[in-house]
Amino acid sequence: MAVMNFLKPKNQLEEGGRTSAPIQRDAGxxxxxxxxxxxDIALSRLWANDLVCPCGYHFRMKxxxxxxxxxxxxxxxELFSGMKADNPLNFPGYRDKIETVRAASGEREAxxxxxxxxxxxxxxxxxxxxxxxxxxxxxxxGEKITLLFEYAIxxxxxVIGFTVSGGARMQEGLLSxxxxxxxxxxxxxxxxxxxxxxxxxxxxxxGGVTASFAMEADIILAEPGATVGFAGTRxxxxxxxxxxxxxxxxxxxxxxxGFIDSIIPRVSxxxxxTEILKMxxxxxx
Amino acid sequence: xxxSAYERVKLARDKDRPTGLDYIRNIFKGFIEFHGDRRYAxxxxxxxxxxxxNGSPVTVIAIEKGHTAKERTYRNFGAPNPEGYRKALRLxxxxxxxxxxxxxxxDTSGAFCGIGAEERGQGxxxxxxxxxxxxxxxxxxxxxxxxxxxxxxxxxxVADRVWMLQNAVYSVISPEGCASIxxxxxxxxxxxxxxxxxxxxxxxxxxxxxxxxSEKEIGKKxxxxxxxxxxxxxxxxLEHDPDLVSNRYDRFRNIGTGAVIKE
Ligand SMILES: [Zn+2]
Numbered sequence: 214m215a216v217m218n219f220l221k222p223k224n225q226l227e228e229g230g231r232t233s234a235p236i237q238r239d240a241g242x243x244x245x246x247x248x249x250x251x252x253d254i255a256l257s258r259l260w261a262n263d264l265v266c267p268c269g270y271h272f273r274m275k276x277x278x279x280x281x282x283x284x285x286x287x288x289x290x291e292l293f294s295g296m297k298a299d300n301p302l303n304f305p306g307y308r309d310k311i312e313t314v315r316a317a318s319g320e321r322e323a324x325x326x327x328x329x330x331x332x333x334x335x336x337x338x339x340x341x342x343x344x345x346x347x348x349x350x351x352x353x354x355g356e357k358i359t360l361l362f363e364y365a366i367x368x369x370x371x372v373i374g375f376t377v378s379g380g381a382r383m384q385e386g387l388l389s390x391x392x393x394x395x396x397x398x399x400x401x402x403x404x405x406x407x408x409x410x411x412x413x414x415x416x417x418x419x420g421g422v423t424a425s426f427a428m429e430a431d432i433i434l435a436e437p438g439a440t441v442g443f444a445g446t447r448x449x450x451x452x453x454x455x456x457x458x459x460x461x462x463x464x465x466x467x468x469x470x471g472f473i474d475s476i477i478p479r480v481s482x483x484x485x486x487t488e489i490l491k492m493x494x495x496x497x498x
Numbered sequence: 499x500x501x502s503a504y505e506r507v508k509l510a511r512d513k514d515r516p517t518g519l520d521y522i523r524n525i526f527k528g529f530i531e532f533h534g535d536r537r538y539a540x541x542x543x544x545x546x547x548x549x550x551x552n553g554s555p556v557t558v559i560a561i562e563k564g565h566t567a568k569e570r571t572y573r574n575f576g577a578p579n580p581e582g583y584r585k586a587l588r589l590x591x592x593x594x595x596x597x598x599x600x601x602x603x604x605d606t607s608g609a610f611c612g613i614g615a616e617e618r619g620q621g622x623x624x625x626x627x628x629x630x631x632x633x634x635x636x637x638x639x640x641x642x643x644x645x646x647x648x649x650x651x652x653x654x655x656v657a658d659r660v661w662m663l664q665n666a667v668y669s670v671i672s673p674e675g676c677a678s679i680x681x682x683x684x685x686x687x688x689x690x691x692x693x694x695x696x697x698x699x700x701x702x703x704x705x706x707x708x709x710x711x712s713e714k715e716i717g718k719k720x721x722x723x724x725x726x727x728x729x730x731x732x733x734x735x736l737e738h739d740p741d742l743v744s745n746r747y748d749r750f751r752n753i754g755t756g757a758v759i760k761e
Contacts, residue, residue: 295760298759301754304694352754352757353757381648388753388754388757389670393624395750395754398750402747421648421649424620424621424622424628427621428621428626429626448675458613
């Protein structure tokens with residue numbers, strides 16, 4: 214069963230030798246408890262492992278850290294970084310909320326976009342930020358992603374996108390909903406231009422993002438154990454009054470049902486993406 | 499428009515409102531229904547087929563809630579499963595092949611939130627409709643006749659023209675859902691309805707819809723005649739638009755751009 218891959222993995226990080234040298238530990242070093250193996254893991258060790266527990270559990274990762282992990286060193290050039298949401302509906306509490314989130318996360322919005330080299334292959338890259346209102350999609354997120362696909366069409370570049378999202382940002386009401394249509398239309402133009410789009414779904418990818426650009430890629434990958442779905446589990450339980458099957462909405466479950474091409478652990482992602490990019494090199498001209 | 503936003507929500511949900519099939523039967527002639535998504539099943543929550551609008555063949559698709567208790571159960575209360583959206587897309591592609599315009603009637607609290615719906619890719623089904631509808635080379639008009647519940651409504655509304663009945667609502671989330679997530683308080687649904695800007699007037703001022711349809715004599719012959727005339731006139735115009743597909747792209751492209759600050 215695919216689900217077991219994530220529960221009982223062969224530790225590819227250890228195999229790869231990246232953490233095979235024992236890390237010096239201070240007695241008082243901060244630790245994080247793993248929700249899968251329930252062991253306390255030293256933060257320094259987690260960081261050295263791209264936030265993957267030795268048991269294979271993938272912790273959430275900040276967008277900029279992910280870019281460091283995926284892009285060639287110093288080869289990410291951010292685009293549209295000045296864009297951020299206004300409060301178009303004057304939704305109560307939204308302005309304060311977003312200012313708090315901006316200060317805490319150090320980001321202006323819930324997605325980072327740019328051009329990057331990955332394994333010396335040029336591409337457009339977007340990475341959503343779970344630490345910014347759980348990657349919710351409002352007008353600014355929709356606009357940045359649309360602009361990125363339009364940029365990729367203009368320069369005939371593939372797009373690689375890491376998704377993480379609780380769905381549409383309800384504080385922007387209908388304008389958020391419309392971002393699903395807007396981004397989808399841009400993905401379609403990019404696709405019709407013969408260009409490659411790879412989505413990597415990370416935990417959690419749900420709601421309006423699943424129902425738009427996350428599920429529209431030529432190749433859809435996911436991280437192990439990531440929640441991938443449309444409706445929230447609580448809503449489903451309330452609606453159906455049934456208990457959910459084991460592993461429901463985990464990437465392994467979604468793979469089994471045919472909606473994901475492959476589950477790629479973090480440690481292999483860069484190599485895997487590089488290989489796919491190389492295999493499409495020159496095909497889109 | 500004196501009703502509060504939440505009163506509009508209640509009106510939009512009113513069981514006595516005409517449903518999708520009422521519009522199909524009264525606006526068009528000779529409706530022939532087609533079933534199934536050719537992949538898994540036929541979803542009774544979405545009805546589709548071909549019919550004549552003032553003599554010309556069109557493809558019509560409607561989310562159907564049903565009137566009686568038995569009908570409503572059979573129609574899953576107008577909450578489509580993925581196969582409903584896939585049936586709709588199949589019929590839209592068929593319309594494109596034969597050069598027929600497409601008219602959609604939307605009335606749903608949202609795409610169904612069920613185990614099977616997730617297993618069969620509810621998100622993927624909606625996403626595919628959004629993508630494919632954006633480049634259909636025949637005119638598409640979508641009318642929200644009651645509830646326009648989030649992605650489940652939008653999956654039939656990537657159209658050249660989107661219209662709303664005067665008391666229809668269109669929202670990213672139900673006011674109850676919004677109130678319980680943001681304020682952990684269902685009683686705040688009224689505030690949420692107000693804040694979400696989900697009425698037809700709101701949607702029009704946000705540039706999300708083009709036209710509000712009066713509910714004067716709703717359900718009567720005059721009401722349907724009026725909509726038939728408007729559809730006929732609008733299709734006449736759209737059928738002569740050489741930039742139909744790129745105009746549709748721009749229509750959605752520009753929504754919300756004013757809500758973004760550039761530093
Ligand atoms: Zn662990």
